[in-house]
Amino acid sequence: MTYDVTAVRAQFPALKAGLAHFDGPGGTQTPQPVIDAVADALANPLSNRGSNTLGERNAEGIVTGARQALADLLGAQPSGIVFGRSATQLAYDFSRTLAKTWSPGDEVVVSRLDHDANIRPWVQAAASAGATVRWADFDPATGELTPEDVGAVLGERTRLVAVTAASNLIGTRPAVPEIARLAHQVGALLHVDGVHYTAHAFVDVDRLGADFFTCSPYKFLGPHIGVVAGRPELLETLQPDKLLPSTDAVPERFEYGTLPYELLAGATAAVDFLAGLGPRRDGTRRQRLESASAALEGHEHALRRRIEHGLNELEAITVHSRAAERTPTLLLTMEGRSTVEAYRYLAERHVAAPSGSFYALEASRRLGLGDTGGLRVGLAPYNDSDDVDRLLQGLTDYLRTSATR
Structure with a gap:
């Protein structure tokens, strides 16, 4: 077919x-199925998540369904799926949270190939913590960012490496699994910008070696929200700023305010639409x-x-x-x-x-x-x-x- x-x-x-x-x-x-999913969510009873009223159950089902859909898309665990307004907003949120664990003399690595949303939040967070920023360069003649380019700026004080899985400007797809291996060898976390990559590749966050992987459903036929897939056990160790009465459960502790249920319904529909583009009709x-x-x-x-x-x-x-x-x-x-x-x-x-x-x-x-x-x-x-x-x-x-x- x-x-x-x-x-x-x-x-x-x-x-x-x-x-x-x-x-x-x-x-x-x-696509029309995504439009319909957004409209249907808004046309039916909705309220804060719960299990008593129909509106509560609808909201709970939408959130649970969206976490599973994005986990299926990314090869992640539903308990590691965090929703936010945009990938940029989520990068700022996580950069501020991680910066609490950095000290003067620690180092953060960013790449010149990246979208600024995977550069500036880390640069600014490093400045607030007194950490040093080191830059991984790419070859402008070939457009290549190699593991060696990143490895050259890693050190024993590297705490985080931020790199794209695909350049939104020129399309370059660096060898992220090898970059992850090098980052983890020095004890650093890897934050992967997958916003452009997710629209054009089959994502497997474990194979990539990403500790955090971001994407934006509106780049792959869905609505305007942002997503981070993090390792649940890692998310458990992080303490973001949050309101006192809000839950401390993961992943909800990273999500501020009431989620946009209609957009999450649309994101699930986008994943289902993508799943229907190929010849396979059976299986998961x-x-x-x-x-x-x-x-x-x-x-x-x-x-x-x-x-x-x-x-x-x-x-x-x-x-x-x-x-x-x-x-x-x-x-x-x-x-x-x-x-x-x-x-x-x-x-x-x-x-x-x-x-x-x-x-x-x-x-x-x-x-x-x-x-x-x-x-x-x-x-x-x-x-x-x-x-x-x-x-x-x-x-x-x-x-x-x-x-x-």
Whole structure:
């Protein structure tokens, strides 16, 4: 059974507007089952979690179901799934909590490949604790961040390593399991930004060696929330600031206020939607997710190759996504031309491919692109060959226009 992109596209109401979406790395469009799940949660009785009234039971069921769904998606334990407003908010929450255990002279390692949400919270937390920040660099010529790059800045006082599983700017997928091995050898914890990775790979937090793994369902067809998968036994040792009457149970001790039940219902629906994208219909949800991930990767890989082949025909374009292992995400610049203007030109032709550094400031600067970045082309489950043709034709036409347009 092949990947049926036509059937997939039919489930996304937003595609009726006629846009070719290459803006998935910033947030995907939403399928109807996810929309329905959010609406159904709001249409039925809801209240604070409990076991007495129907509203209490509905809320409890939604939360329990969402923890299990995200655990299935990530290869984690439900008791280690923490929900928050966004991955950025959760990174700040955990950085403040972990910083309580740091002392002057301790070290924190961050990478220049990362989104700023996996850099600045740690840099600022280190400053508050008097800890030292050490930077792991990547090769701008290849886009590669190697375990050796990270290992070079590890030491006996390293307390935490923060690294991405996939760059949201250029798609690079570092060898996280080997980085985890090196970090754990010196007694450090590993915080993995999986926001971009989760949309394009089958996640196994144990195989990755992540002590904390973050993702954002709105990057894989779900609603706008953030998720951390942590090791439950590790979470038990951490004491975040919290209200006195709020529970001290894990993972709830890390979640502030009433959870957005309708968004958690949507997140569960997104996981179920992803599980249905592959050929497998039997087995556990985790098994179906693995099957679906393989089918989706094959589909996205084929489209990426088509885009790359077309871009090779356009001499004025430089592709900065060059790592051997990478997601279907390409960062482009154009000789003597503005990618912001290209973005606007494409938008007028109903092709969404934005320009910027997309909060990956350190990576953009390391590539020599300053804070401006470039044009980012990212694939999602609903992209098809017609989208690719429209993108390549739009770029071809833009390069033929006057540079002073």
